[in-house]
Amino acid sequence: MQRLYPLPAASEALQGCYLGKALRPAGWQGLFCYANYVTSLDGRIAAPASDGGLRVPETVANRRDWRLFQELAAHADVLITSGRYLRDLEEGSAQDVLPIGGEREYADLRLWRAQQGRPPQPDVAIMSASLDFPVPRELLDQGRRVQVFTGARHDEARARRLREQGAEVHAIGRGAAVSGSELMRALADLAYHNAYCVTGPYVLHSLMADGVVNSLFLTTVSRIIGGAPFSSIVEGPLLDKPVDYRLDWLYLDTQAPDGLVQLFARYNQQ
Numbered sequence: 001m002q003r004l005y006p007l008p009a010a011s012e013a014l015q016g017c018y019l020g021k022a023l024r025p026a027g028w029q030g031l032f033c034y035a036n037y038v039t040s041l042d043g044r045i046a047a048p049a050s051d052g053g054l055r056v057p058e059t060v061a062n063r064r065d066w067r068l069f070q071e072l073a074a075h076a077d078v079l080i081t082s083g084r085y086l087r088d089l090e091e092g093s094a095q096d097v098l099p100i101g102g103e104r105e106y107a108d109l110r111l112w113r114a115q116q117g118r119p120p121q122p123d124v125a126i127m128s129a130s131l132d133f134p135v136p137r138e139l140l141d142q143g144r145r146v147q148v149f150t151g152a153r154h155d156e157a158r159a160r161r162l163r164e165q166g167a168e169v170h171a172i173g174r175g176a177a178v179s180g181s182e183l184m185r186a187l188a189d190l191a192y193h194n195a196y197c198v199t200g201p202y203v204l205h206s207l208m209a210d211g212v213v214n215s216l217f218l219t220t221v222s223r224i225i226g227g228a229p230f231s232s233i234v235e236g237p238l239l240d241k242p243v244d245y246r247l248d249w250l251y252l253d254t255q256a257p258d259g260l261v262q263l264f265a266r267y268n269q270q
Contacts, residue, residue: 005250014064014253018071019112023194031188035197035204036072036217037233038065040225045201047227054231055095062257065219068264072217073099074109076122076196078147078187082203083126083133090134098124098198119143122196125187127203129177131158135165147190149183151176180210205236208243216245216267222260244270
């Protein structure tokens with residue numbers, strides 16, 4: 001693929017492109033939060049699926065983007081996901097499993113983590129007011145800690161059930177919900193360094209509202225898909241304060257499926 005920015009342009013291999021680059025800016029102190037999405041040209045990260053829900057469209061998802069998704073996960077200490085995802089995983093209806101994948105093609109990522117002194121899999125963090133989800137046993141069997149963050153006004157019976165299932169439940173914040181900044185402080189207190197947001201647009205809205213997403217990785221597939229309802233990368237009320245980003249890099253991939261091209265971009269918060 002071709003690096004378009006920064007100049008001068010140059011060719012680079014896809015494999016290792018995100019893994020081999022520094023995730024955190026030089027001299028960065030404290031927790032670093034980053035997110036990653038793949039979108040159609042008309043801004044859809046999720047569209048109607050046959051089960052009535054919203055899923056990443058098969059016309060947009062592709063193995064080359066998924067490889068970079070996995071490389072970003074290799075840098076992570078903890079993955080930020082949702083209670084809905086855990087419900088889907090427990091029911092066997094999750095679209096994908098949390099990285100890092102166990103397939104042979106990701107063996108280099110697992111080896112890289114071992115060489116870095118990291119555990120085989122990142123831990124999992126969930127923001128939830130309702131606490132209405134199970135703790136899938138497979139996450140615990142992979143050696144992951146499942147960290148649940150809820151508000152001070154939460155259902156104690158549900159919290160107790162999650163603890164009995166193996167989760168660590170943290171009551172933070174003053175209300176029923178948890179803000180993005182409260183989550184970041186709690187993760188930092190637990191000694192996490194790199195937090196990878198792999199969840200949907202409503203959790204990302206909570207994080208963006210507090211301006212805590214330091215880098216955004218965005219894959220744009222050159223395809224219009226339409227469909228309603230749909231999700232963009234952020235869903236929710238207009239942000240009180242826009243979150244500004246500057247382009248850090250941009251790659252042109254001419255080997256996307258069906259003869260398409262796609263752009264791989266990284267944006268850093270200003």
